[in-house]
Amino acid sequence: MAQGRLDHGPPVAVIDIGSNSVRLVVYEGLTRSPSPIFNEKVLAGLGRQVQSTGLLAPDAVAEALAALRRFRALCDNLQVGKVYGIATAACRDAENGPPFIAEAERICRVKIDVLSGKREAELAALGVVSGIHDPDGITGDLGGGSLELIDVRGHKIRRGVTLPLGGLALKDAAGQSLKRAEKIVERALADVPFLKSGKARNFYAVGGAWRALAGLHMAQTGYPLHVMHGYTLRAREALEFCELVQRVDPETLSNIEVISAARRPLLGYAAVVLSRLIRKIRPDNIVLSALGVREGLLYSLLSESEKKKDALIAAARNLNLLRSRSPQHGEELVRWTDRFMDSSGIDETAEERRLRHAACLVADVSWRTHPDYRGEQSLNLIAHADFVSLDHAGRAYLALAVYFRHVGITHDDELSPRLRELASTRMLDRARILGATMRVAYMVSASMPGVLPKTPLRVERGRLVLTLSGSNRALNGERVMNRMRTLARLIGREAVVVEE
Template sequence: MAVIDIGSNSVRLVVYEGLTRNLSPLFNEKTLCGLGREVQTTGLLAADAVEKALSSLRRFRALCRIMKVGRIYAIATAACRDASNGADFIARAEQIAGAPIEILSGRREARLSALGVISGVFKPDGIVGDLGGGSLELVEVHGRRVGTGRTLPLGGLALQDNAQKSLKKAERIVRDGLSEVPFLQQGRARNFYAVGGTWRALARIHIIQSGYPLRVMHGYTIPAAEALDFARRLRRLAAAGMLADIETVADARRPLLTYAALVLEHIIQIARPKAIVFSTYGVREGLLFEKLPAAERTQDGLIADAQSMNRLYSRSPGHADELASWCDQLFRAAGLKESVEERRLRHAACLLSDIGWRAHPDHRGEQSMSMILNGHFGAVSHQERALIALAIYYRYAGLNPVNEAPADVRALVTAHMLERARLFGAIFRVAHLISAAQPGVLSATRFRSRGRKLELVVAPKAAELAADRVASRFKQLAKLIGRSGAVVRG
């Protein structure tokens, strides 16, 4: 299955394994065509941009053929809906792409952007802003509820065109445009979800300049005050001609960084959000999320992604579900408290607890941690991603301070979350040692609490598995929760 996204700046093809809750991209390619660079002043798609876009579509059609894509969904956004020659271009594009192309209205584009954020962020609350080349879509989200969206001609190419490359004119256009969106005032102390390639380019620069340990764009979060200072600093650098050599940003995007920073700056000043959260889930993901059966749309995106990795990489995928139930029993027996959100992260960690078994024993911890820190996960913040990664690191590397996890990763989580990660790792070390990651073993054990003593009771049929190493690890686990521990037969 594939999506062709004809935007005002780029034309993109993304091929997915199938229509599921956890979308797995098999192939992703874009061409920066600049279809919308003259639409505001001439009313037309530029002739050279049209030919470049059609050439890209020919390649995309060929790629879909050799990859045996069964269904192509094609969409077009602001430039094509606003240009007087947009319909002619779409007619030619449909013949080349071999699929009907839906020209999204501004309101529908805003809704799909919101659905994309809903699919990729756990319980989002705030305002989604999708900045493309031709337009800015704004829409309020709360959980799974989507407000009525607004579209404004504030995309980078449109601003550059309308303002005739004058930042003073662009600032006036942005200020006037955003004043027409009353629900921006509802963003106070909530999140602003930034969608779109140029805003992601801003985030990439911030990540590099701040020395942040992860390179994952989705879920990257900047406090609003810091983001405001950063946007202003970028504008000053642009005015001084100091953005031309930023190698991390494509040449065609660099001139648009200033306009993206300008729009973000004014949104922060008006909406006063608590944080800017960058989302790589947007219109394309929202389009596919909308097509899922209702029951699948309600699934937890993190758990769906973790289940997929469990099936791909674990020795016995069924063991992970047993492990989650086993952990539930331990938490009840030991009287350990956790929130609904913490329990969800624990279950995700259970699903990922055996993904590193093929690596060399000396590197299983590091490799598993890297797979999780940099993996294609949705519905998880960077902090939560780090907690899960640390838990699996400790599961393999142990809890000896000599093998402590990297400091920059530990710095991503709170002290409480680090304790949880160590606890999860200790639990997994007991479970996988006693069961060899095979299903049907953990069910032969149970937990019993006797005062300050926690016991792991092993049924007679599994008694031979309760060796000294299991007892040693269980005592270590019990110590973490302030108990003494023992393995008993019963």
């Protein structure tokens, strides 16, 4: 096993035969926070003529089967332990879907589950459950052939619906007319009774076409964090952007080059569907989810105890194990800062506590970097890490806290001002406090396990007190005291080191 890999058993793979793309994703293992080790797609366009002809196009079938031969060979070379095959709207709706699936099964050497619309909606919802912390809203999964809609509250999902409004299907049914597409979407959504329950909640957007729209919006606004999962727009802003995309030729939009040429013809149809959903549901926010049916399938296979784990903490523990000098020290830092925060009187919500725990676990991941660049390296690594169950404000907090841990709280003039803007004033303050707290911890412990449990930091009688006893008394020094004073100033206390 490579040292940069975690031992979660053999890799698992999902071959996803969609109406627009055929994709292979190989994951490191079946865990609460699975990391992809290989990801490839081919935009075969299987569903582009199903609405008008009832058939999968012959050239699309040939391209898809060629991709599947490559995918099977890749799975063999990657020594995948288990391959799961799924297919969606185009294959279940097309008259020649069954013979295509039979040939695909022969090539892939696995059973391919042609998902019903209900099952596809359920898996899309489970993908959101697996990747969004405590979700609350309507999930919409827009594929090439269909749109699945389903209500999600925490870990509870309701019965969903499937509609023939995928980008390729809609373009085909509307005769390539956006005006006719608007009417088709309006009629289809009129029969979905639960959409009004999404008012003032979130709408979770799943699917490549909506990710392309969001990527274009990111580029046009100069958004500082190029991470799709968790990207959030106010509903009004998203509606205005969708209507702009509908009005103009996509090729004339600024930054259109960030969208692949194959995706551009469907942007207008994706915008039509999203704009009509926003008007119908009236959500507060549109939240992009990079996790959907594939991740929902893997999540459904986990044990109940594994499902209950926090995916962010699980991912932070994995990174701690892979890159820290002492993974145990990261766990001890969590408990050490717990005691400090509990005694400090600083108000901390449950969400802020889980973010602080994650920051402690990833605080040492850049120790191999040159000392002058550890702050910058940590900032970039954590802000762009493959984390889920984390919004962009939370990413900014994690990255800034560990940045301050390395460079100190007074050296933020080099930070991107827009990255700072992702975190609220409160969270920026908390990032500074945690960064300063970790600077005390690392100066005392030198990142080694077993030290922090014996050197508690607490607020006692209005003073910030670090207790060093026994042989740990020799750890005291001017650098420790300087860092204590910095933290004490942030929380309005006097710094004291007690030797026992």
